[in-house]
Amino acid sequence: SLVAILAVTIVASMVAATSTLDIAPGLIEVDGLDATSNNVAIVAGSKVPVTFEFTANENASDVVVSAWFQGERSRTFVENDFADLIEDREYKLRLSVNVPSDVDPEEELTLFLRIETDSGNYEEELSLQGQRMADNLEVLLVDFEPNAKPGETVPITVVLKNMGRQEAEDTFVTVKMPELGISRSAYFEDLSPVDVCDSDNGDCDQADSRERRLFITIPEDAKSGKYEMSVRAFNGDTETVVAKSLTVLASRAEGNVLSNPTGKQFAVGQETSYDLVLINSGNKIAIYNLAPTTSDALSIRLSEPVAIVPAGSSKIVKVYVTANREGTFPFSVGVTSDNFTKEAQYLATVEGRALSSGSTSSNVVALTIVLAIIFVVLVVILVVLLTRRPEKTEEFGESYY
Secondary structure (H helix, E strand, C coil), rough: CHHHHHHHHHHHHHHHCEEEECEEEEEEECCCCEEHCCCEEEEEEEEEEEEEEEECCCCCCCCCCEEEECCHHHHCEEEHHHHHCCCCCCCCEEEEEEEECCCCCCEEEEEEEEEECCEEEEEEEEEEEEEECCCCCCEEEEECCCCCCCCCEEEEEEEEEEECCCEEEEEEEEEEEEEEEEEEEEEEECCCCCCCECCCCCCCEEEEEEEHHHHHHHCCCCEEEEEEEEEEECCCCCCCEEEEEEEECCCCCCCEEECCCCCEEECCCCEEEEEEEEEEECCCEEEEEECCEEEEEEEEEEEECCCCCCEEEEEEEEEEECCCCCEEEEEEEEEECCCCCEEEEEEEEEEEEEECCCHHHHHHHHHHHHHHHHHHHHHHHHHHHHHHCCCCCCCCCCCCC
């Protein structure tokens, strides 16, 4: 029946997919040495050549050869296309495989070789003796904020591990940014090849890794841009350098502006004043450029068009306003400094008209003149009265002759 035929076909396909390729294996070499001895030494982190000689006992096509280390397939896997196999012919495959870097000072590693074809697969398993280099330092972590501002202090966390077979004595780490004139170092002490810990309480007398934090300060005059950073781990026997980068952002003033008061009422022709409060909450001196809005209804002037405010301080700038006509007029003063831009908003309510200074002066002069004239008249009258004498009266007596 049709079902039986399909079942036979599926089973045949599964058998074909899992069938073994018929070859006669020959010499297998790793780094030029006979790998079948199980004693070939390979160094952690290196790349080793692998060759495999064999004779094909059957024809096969779609051939792919691959190799990897057990437990590290994703990081060590390598594969290549290979020629079709013809029965009774001899072949030699060549691959270069990365040895895992994170191994014990001495550790047995398992290498897999695999040949895949349309006729079946063949797999070989080899035992190799992995070992570390005598002296080797690995920077496991360099952690810091990638962006900083001029004058800012940046903490840098560095984790260092001894990946050699010998103890790393008197180990240091130096962070440098030559373009900014920055150099900071930290002492990481001695690092053993492996942790030596107490099995009872877990305390370690010797450690194979250590963490330190270094602090660098970006110069106040540093220009914006990306700067190279080198992290160098070293002692008397070896060194390792890791390259990083840090971006210095454009300098930016920090703070706020306040309007005090936000609104006032006054008359046409009268000059009044508002306060503009500048607050510098940054860690360096700020220079603020001030510019009032232009208006045909208001005449605006500032006590200081450029204001200097020390770090962590504030300053009051006077805003003097005179109205040319009645009405309600909003206006503002723009404040800019090092990518810092804000506006202080105000409102002027203008009603009535103030006496002009010229008219007031004329009235005062006229009043003064009138008073002066009155005073003079009074003085004259007083003088006349004081200088006037009474006339003498003749007296005639009777005489008798």
